[in-house]
Amino acid sequence: MKRLYHQAQIASEDSSQLQLGDVLVEGDRIIGVAPTISGVSDCEVIDCQGRILMPAMFDIHVHAREPGHEDKENIGSCAEAAINGGVTGFVMMANTSPTIDNAGVVRTVLESARRARIGSSIYVAGAITKGRKGEELAGIAGMKSAGAVMLSDNGHAVDNPQVLRRAMEYAKHFDMPIASHCEIKDLSGKGCMHEGKVSYALGLPGMPSISEEIGISRDVRLAEYTGVHLNIQHVTTAEGMSTIKRAKDRGIRVTCEITPQHLIFNQEHIGNYDTNYKMNPPLRTAEDNAALLNGLKDGWFDVIVTDHSPHTPFEKNQDFASAPFGITGLETALPSLFHHFVSKGILDWGLIVKRYSAEPRRMMKLAPVPVKEGGLAEFIVFNPERSMTFTQDFMKSKSINTPFIDQTLKGMVERVIYRGEELLVR
Ligand SMILES: [Zn+2]
Structure with missing residues (x-):
């Protein structure tokens, strides 16, 4: 099953500007990046409007x-x-x-x-x-x-x-x-x-x-x-x-x-x-x-x-x-x-x-993971409109020694995609 990340603001190291576009993922790869991608069969569509995909x-x-x-x-x-x-x-x-x-x-x-x-x-x-x-x-x-x-x-x-x-x-x-x-x-x-x-x-x-x-x-x-x-x-x-x-x-x-x-x-x-x-x-x-x-x-x-x-x-x-x-x-x-x-x-x-x-x-002599056609699907979706409170329950680390504990910050990591797999969705 393919996944289409629909209408995201795509970030790249080469530009200070974000590019509005669709990102299509199959297996562990990005198989398409374009301003719009339509007519894809057998595909889950994920609304990314207003989100940063990076x-x-x-x-x-x-x-x-x-x-x-x-x-x-x-x-x-x-x-x-x-x-x-x-x-x-x-x-x-x-x-x-x-x-x-x-x-x-x-x-x-x-x-x-x-x-x-x-x-x-x-x-x-x-x-x-x-x-x-x-x-x-x-x-x-x-x-x-x-x-x-x-x-x-x-x-x-x-x-x-x-x-x-x-x-x-x-x-x-x-x-x-x-x-x-x-x-x-x-x-x-x-x-x-x-x-x-x-x-x-x-x-x-x-x-x-x-x-x-x-x-x-x-x-x-x-x-x-x-x-x-x-x-x-x-x-x-x-x-x-x-x-x-x-x-x-x-x-x-x-x-x-x-x-x-x-x-x-x-x-x-x-x-x-x-x-x-x-x-x-x-x-x-x-x-x-x-x-x-x-x-x-x-x-x-x-x-x-x-x-x-x-x-x-x-x-x-x-x-x-x-x-x-x-x-x-x-x-x-x-x-x-x-x-x-x-x-x-x-x-x-x-x-x-x-x-x-x-x-x-x-x-570390590793390849970067830019959001581009043919590249490894290793990206995140970040929502700048939501906010996040860093409670002990939220933290996955065993430790909570951070000045941000119980603070609320703007922005939320909503999805994490690792080699095509969605490791986190919220
Ligand atoms: Zn250190």
Whole structure:
């Protein structure tokens, strides 16, 4: 049976404008895209008037917590959270227990991932160093052959520049990107939020912007020296962003990530010690929000990521200094970008498709999934007229540590189509 998605506003990375049209799906393929398609027999017609139809999202920075932290999340619940947010593929970070630092763990994790509904689109980043301790290199060659697509010690930086340099040389040899969490630990110390007027007012130890910025400068120079593809994770300061831009202009192979939370929130939101605003790198200043948003519009960021980081209420309900860093994001990212930026005309759908669907796939050497005849049917239908309240019941993630909990945002992911199959309809 064919399905006809009737009169949708179709988004593409190539245009800031939406195209009104019909999309016909059979099996796992799009078999027609045209202003109108009629006279199709044996066909279910789905009214998409007023809806956006766009390639499904892909997130290269996700903490699925399996193995070892299944009280927070497992790969299955993480996949369901992804689908709930219009995301049909992601790359898992290596800070599990045991750490994903050798071929055996990569294989085990990928086997477990295959049981998820989007199992063939779940990928694994291997650790850079054994146990993410920053001392000895992980089994990079073995992880590559077992299917790891990237290397990262995300959660913290590789402190020793010689260790990172060697890792970069290996990564270049194996044609894998290195993803860097940039932070100079001696500068961040025991900081739990951005160092600035709010941390002074709240009496909390701060993490200064220069901690991240010096980390970025160092890693960019090492990337230049080794020739590796370096991806800078979750950039949060205007200065760090400018450093990356200058490196790109000089031809260094560096890319970078931006998260919705670092565009929307800043240190002021921590006023009542709400741990749902505690993350690393921390929320910075309103000036950084504005600069990062301009950077995203101007093409300085390659990819949008969530850094989806589930934690249990038990952990997050501690005092601000003791609670773990990180918030969930897979289910809220797209609606929050729509609510705060797209619906106000600040960002357009073409940019969202490019940065949150096409470029992340390309960075992992995967094919993007544009809405075109002959292409894979992997898209979502988004209704800008409905709104969504992010209650605990709505969330498919095992964890609810997000500033959006119980908030209502404009826009709703109504349908998620994965390789021709409708995984979500509401
Ligand atoms: Zn992370």
